[in-house]
Amino acid sequence: xxxxxxxxxxxxxxxxxxxxxxxxxxxxxxxxxxxxxxxxxxxxxxxxxxxxxxxxxxxxxxxxxxxxxxxxxxxxxxxxxxxxxxxxxxxxxxxxxxxxxxxxxxxxxxxxxxxxxxxxxxxxxxxxxxxxxxxxxxxxxxxxxxxxxxxxxxxxxxxxxxxxxxxxxxxxxxxxxxxxxxxxxxxxxxxxxxxxxxxxxxxxxxxxxxxxxxxxxxxxxxxxxxxxxxxxxxxxxxxxxxxxxxxxxxxxxxxxxxxxxxxxxxxxxxxxxxxxxxxxxxxxxxxxxxxxxxxxxxxxxxxxxxxxxxxxxxxxxxxxxxxxxxxxxxxxxxxxxxxxxxxxxxxxxxxx
Amino acid sequence: xxxxxxxxxxxxxxxxxxxxxxxxxxxxxxxxxxxxxxxxxxxxxxxxxxxxxxxxxxxxxxxxxxxxxxxxxxxxxxxxxxxxxxxxxxxxxxxxxxxxxxxxxxxxxxxxxxxxxxxxxxxxxxxxxxxxxxxxxxxxxxxxxxxxxxxxxxxxxxxxxxxxxxxxxxxxxxxxxxxxxxxxxxxxxxxxxxxxxxxxxxxxxxxxxxxxxxxxxxxxxxxxxxxxxxxxxxxxxxxxxxxxxxxxxxxxxxxxxxxxxxxxxxxxxxxxxxxxxxxxxxxxxxxxxxxxxxxxxxxxxxxxxxxxxxxxxxxxxxx
Numbered sequence: 001x002x003x004x005x006x007x008x009x010x011x012x013x014x015x016x017x018x019x020x021x022x023x024x025x026x027x028x029x030x031x032x033x034x035x036x037x038x039x040x041x042x043x044x045x046x047x048x049x050x051x052x053x054x055x056x057x058x059x060x061x062x063x064x065x066x067x068x069x070x071x072x073x074x075x076x077x078x079x080x081x082x083x084x085x086x087x088x089x090x091x092x093x094x095x096x097x098x099x100x101x102x103x104x105x106x107x108x109x110x111x112x113x114x115x116x117x118x119x120x121x122x123x124x125x126x127x128x129x130x131x132x133x134x135x136x137x138x139x140x141x142x143x144x145x146x147x148x149x150x151x152x153x154x155x156x157x158x159x160x161x162x163x164x165x166x167x168x169x170x171x172x173x174x175x176x177x178x179x180x181x182x183x184x185x186x187x188x189x190x191x192x193x194x195x196x197x198x199x200x201x202x203x204x205x206x207x208x209x210x211x212x213x214x215x216x217x218x219x220x221x222x223x224x225x226x227x228x229x230x231x232x233x234x235x236x237x238x239x240x241x242x243x244x245x246x247x248x249x250x251x252x253x254x255x256x257x258x259x260x261x262x263x264x265x266x267x268x269x270x271x272x273x274x275x276x277x278x279x280x281x282x283x284x285x286x287x288x289x290x291x292x293x294x295x296x297x298x299x300x301x302x303x304x305x306x307x308x309x310x311x312x313x314x315x316x317x318x319x320x321x322x323x324x325x326x327x328x329x330x331x332x333x334x335x336x337x338x339x340x341x342x343x344x345x346x347x348x349x350x351x352x
Numbered sequence: 353x354x355x356x357x358x359x360x361x362x363x364x365x366x367x368x369x370x371x372x373x374x375x376x377x378x379x380x381x382x383x384x385x386x387x388x389x390x391x392x393x394x395x396x397x398x399x400x401x402x403x404x405x406x407x408x409x410x411x412x413x414x415x416x417x418x419x420x421x422x423x424x425x426x427x428x429x430x431x432x433x434x435x436x437x438x439x440x441x442x443x444x445x446x447x448x449x450x451x452x453x454x455x456x457x458x459x460x461x462x463x464x465x466x467x468x469x470x471x472x473x474x475x476x477x478x479x480x481x482x483x484x485x486x487x488x489x490x491x492x493x494x495x496x497x498x499x500x501x502x503x504x505x506x507x508x509x510x511x512x513x514x515x516x517x518x519x520x521x522x523x524x525x526x527x528x529x530x531x532x533x534x535x536x537x538x539x540x541x542x543x544x545x546x547x548x549x550x551x552x553x554x555x556x557x558x559x560x561x562x563x564x565x566x567x568x569x570x571x572x573x574x575x576x577x578x579x580x581x582x583x584x585x586x587x588x589x590x591x592x593x594x595x596x597x598x599x600x601x602x603x604x605x606x607x608x609x610x611x612x613x614x615x616x617x618x619x620x621x622x623x624x625x626x627x628x629x630x631x632x633x634x635x636x637x638x639x640x641x642x643x644x645x646x647x648x649x650x651x652x653x654x655x656x657x658x659x660x661x662x663x664x665x666x667x668x669x670x671x
Contacts, residue, residue, distance in 0.1 A: 184461075192550035195461040195483025195521060265462030 009039035047079025059088025092117035101138035144171035179203035230283035309341035374661035392421035415659035489522035504531035512586030
C-alpha cells in the first residue's frame, strides 16, 4: 500500500489541483498517510511510451544499461520504452530478449519491452526465431533490424507474412543500402558544398514505397522508424488513404534541426537518417499534427492547444492546420524579464 | 588578415588578390641566388599529412623553409596515428608543442575545420577528402593571371570528376569570387547535386536566382571548348568505373578526354591546366599535356610561391 499526493499539479495543462495516487492508480479519496510531493509548476501527463530506444545492454554497458536507460526514461515522464535489438549479442533469440526484459523488471522503473531482430545478427540474410521471441517471457510483438534495413525484398515479404501468426509488426529502418554507401549527411546543396557523401532522400522513400506495397500485398502490419523526408510523408499518406496498415514515427531532431548544421563538421549533428532540409521539417511537423488529429477524431470533438505568444512559426503552422484562436491569457509567462501571452487555439473535429 | 585557410570561401576578393600579389613578389625571389627570406625565423610550421602526397607536401615544406620557419613533417605512417591516436589527441600534442601553423592533408572532409577548433595556431587546408584544396585554387588562379593577364571575366572550364574533386570546389569558389565565370563539364554522374547553388560565393548575397557568377554545368565538352580561356582537366580515378559512374575508361576518354583534336577547338590563346597527378591517356593525352598550351609544370612551380604568400600573410607578415 503506497499513496502520494501531488500538490498543485496541473493535469494536462489545466488549473493546479491536488492529485492522489494510490498503488499506481489515480484515486479520488485523500489519505492522511499519503506522502506529499510539491508539484507546483509541474504538469501531469499519462505515462509516455518511447517506441524507439537503444538501451545497449548486453554488450555496450559502457554507453548505457537497461537500468540507466530506465532511469532517464522515468525522469522524462516515460512509463514504457521499447528497446531496439542492436545489442551484442543481438536480440535475435528468446534468450537475449528475455534477458533484456528481466533486466527491465529488475530495474523496476518503467516497462522495458524488448524489440526482437528480424534477421539473425541483423545481417539481413535469414529470419531470426521470431515465433520463439513472441512466445518467450518477453512477449515480443515488434521486430526490427533498426540501424540496418531489411533490404532484401523477399526476406521483407516473408517477415511481414510470418509475424501475422502472432499479430506482430515489422518496424523498418528504411534505407536502401546501395544508395547510401559511404553516406555522411543528407544529399543536397550542403553536402555538395561540404564535400561529404550524400544520403539521398530517395534511399528512404524507395524502401517505404516498396514496403507499404508488400504490407498491402500480404495484409500485414508495417511500422516505419524515424521518417525523415517530405517524400516519405507523401508515400505514407497515400498508403494510409488506401487502408494499408502502416504506422510511422518521427524523432524530435528531425522535427527541429536541418542539414545546414553539418557545416560545422561537428559529428553531434551526424545521425541516421540524416538531418534534412527545412521543407522536410515542415512536412514532418504537418504530418505529425495530421496523425494526432486523425487519431483524436475517433473519440474527441475538440482539440485544444496553447501557443506561447511570439512563437510565430508554430502559430502559423496551427492556423494553417485549421486551429482557430478562441482566447488569450495575457502575461501567462514571464521569462528573462519579459512577459508572454498564451494564445489558446481550438480545432473542432468531426467524430467518426 | 584571416587566421585560417580552411576553404576558398574564407577569402574575399581583396584578400585573395593580396595573396596573389604577394605570391608574385615571392616568385621574383626564386630567381635570386639566395632564395631565403628571414621573415618566419623562430616560427614553427607543422606539416600534418594523413594522406600520401608528393607535390603538395614538398611544396609546403619548401615554402616554409624559404621563409626560414622551423618545419616539422608529420606523416600518419610511423606516428602514433598508426597506433590509433585520434585527430583530436594529435592536435592537442601539436598544441602543446606550440605550432604557429598546421598544414593539414586528410582523407576526411572537414578535418581542418575540426582541427581549427582545437589548436591556437593557424590551420591551412592542404586538401581534405572530397571537400576543398584552397592553396591549389590559389596557385591555379595565380597561373591563369600570369599567363592571361587577368582573372575578371575569364571563362574557365573545369572538366571531369567534379563530384570527388576538392580542387574543383575550391576553384569554383575562388574564381567566382575573383570575377571569372566557371563551367563545370563532365558526365552527369560526376557532377554533384545543386552544385551551382552550393558553391555560390558568399558575397554579395546568397540564394535567390542564379547570378552571373554562379557556376554553369555542361555535359558536352565539345560545345564548351570554343568559348573558353582556360580548360582545367581533373584526374579521373579508374576505380570510379567499378562504381558505374561511367561504363569504361575508353568511353570516358572519348567523351571527356582532352586530345589534340579537341584542343584545336579552343581559342588560340587558351591554356590547358591539370592539378596532377595525371592519368596520361585517360583524361588528357600526352601530346596535350606536353604541349606549349599546357601549364602543368608551371603550376607546380607557382605552388611554392602561392604557399609562401599564404604562410607569410597568415603568420602576420606585412605585404
